[in-house]
Amino acid sequence: MLESQRGARELVLAAMATVALGLPANAGQTEAPVAGTAAVEASAGDLLSDDEVLRRFLARPDEPTRSFRARRRLEVTSGSLGKGAWIDVLVELDVAHGFRYTVTAAGGSEMLQEKILHKVLRAEQAVYAAGTNARTALTAENYGLASHGRTADGLVSLAATARRKEVGLLNGRFLVSPDTADLVEVSGTMAKGPSFWIPRVDLSKRYARLQGHRVNVRVDSVSHVRLLGESRFTMTSVYERIDGEAIGVSAFARVAGP
Numbered sequence: 001m002l003e004s005q006r007g008a009r010e011l012v013l014a015a016m017a018t019v020a021l022g023l024p025a026n027a028g029q030t031e032a033p034v035a036g037t038a039a040v041e042a043s044a045g046d047l048l049s050d051d052e053v054l055r056r057f058l059a060r061p062d063e064p065t066r067s068f069r070a071r072r073r074l075e076v077t078s079g080s081l082g083k084g085a086w087i088d089v090l091v092e093l094d095v096a097h098g099f100r101y102t103v104t105a106a107g108g109s110e111m112l113q114e115k116i117l118h119k120v121l122r123a124e125q126a127v128y129a130a131g132t133n134a135r136t137a138l139t140a141e142n143y144g145l146a147s148h149g150r151t152a153d154g155l156v157s158l159a160a161t162a163r164r165k166e167v168g169l170l171n172g173r174f175l176v177s178p179d180t181a182d183l184v185e186v187s188g189t190m191a192k193g194p195s196f197w198i199p200r201v202d203l204s205k206r207y208a209r210l211q212g213h214r215v216n217v218r219v220d221s222v223s224h225v226r227l228l229g230e231s232r233f234t235m236t237s238v239y240e241r242i243d244g245e246a247i248g249v250s251a252f253a254r255v256a257g258p
Contacts, residue, residue, distance in 0.1 A: 047178045050147035053156045056181035057174075058140055065213065067094040069241040071104075074117045078231040085112035089121065091237075099128040116233070138186065142169055154178055155185075162191035170203060183207050183214065200224040213242045 048056065069092045077084040085108035091101045101121050106113055141163070148159040155175040162169035172188015186205045193199035206218040219235040239247045 048181065050150070050156055053176055053178060053181045054145060054147050054158060057158070057176050057183070058145070060181065065093075065243050067241070067243055068092070068215075068239060070237045070239040072235055072237045074120060075234045076112050076116050076231065078112070078225075079229050081228065083109040083112055085109045085117060087113055087117050091121070093128065099125045101125075120233075120235075138174065138183065145174070148173065150178070151175065156181075160186075160188060165192045167192050167194045172203075182209055197226050198223050199226065210239060210242070210247050211245060213239075213245075213247075215239055215242065 069090070072089050072091055073086060074089070075084070075086040086106065087103055088105040089101045089103050091099070093099045144161040144163060146159045148157045150156055156178050158174040158176060160170060160172055160174050162171055167190060169191040170186065170188035171191055172186070174183060175185040175187075176182065177184055184207055186203075186207075188203065190201040190203065193201065201224070202222045204218075204220045205216055207214055208217045209215075215237070217237050219233070221233045223231045223233070225231055241247060
């Protein structure tokens with residue numbers, strides 16, 4: 001009995017790690033300005049119609065940056081297990097060495113640190129090495145998008161429907177700025193649960209544009225685990241350099257919270 005319980009717990013922890021980042025494992029992906037961005041940015045302050053925002057959003061295919069350096073905190077809590085864990089890491093990506101990370105501080109359950117938080121980072125490392133981001137990219141190839149009104153603070157809401165029932169894709173919404181058609185937030189429920197043990201995952205990813213680079217600054221996910229209830233994961237990122245350019249501390253003063 002105890003052996004079967006341990007086996008089930010291991011399966012759940014493994015599944016939680018695969019979905020903690022949500023899209024999946026490449027939450028640290030940064031996206032650089034592309035041709036045409038300057039023209040869109042130049043119209044900042046001129047509010048666009050919802051349909052025009054959607055058109056401009058679909059017309060700007062951002063590309064991953066070549067390098068970045070950031071400090072992250074990853075946290076996980078499992079209510080039914082009565083445990084939590086966190087780690088602070090320095091993450092770096094460049095062409096010569098790929099994605100790598102160094103732990104600078106840690107606390108809480110060592111089991112959760114290893115089984116979830118370190119596994120999340122190793123999974124991200126594998127994604128960069130394999131170049132498999134495209135299947136979960138926020139593009140028209142992966143999502144059906146439609147204008148769906150505006151939020152109380154004026155952001156344009158785009159209803160997002162996954163084109164495939166696949167782990168890593170979401171059914172939910174994208175929030176986009178009304179003047180530049182820039183992505184601000186992605187939220188929803190995964191189109192497919194990652195396993196029998198985790199039939200549902202809710203996810204939110206927050207973005208900011210720092211000195212011309214659009215980056216993911218926060219990830220929150222809730223995994224609904226059979227028999228064990230909810231497990232929550234959060235990751236925040238503070239970027240120091242992107243594509244060789246230093247990111248000033250003042251830039252983060254403009255980044256909105258979750």
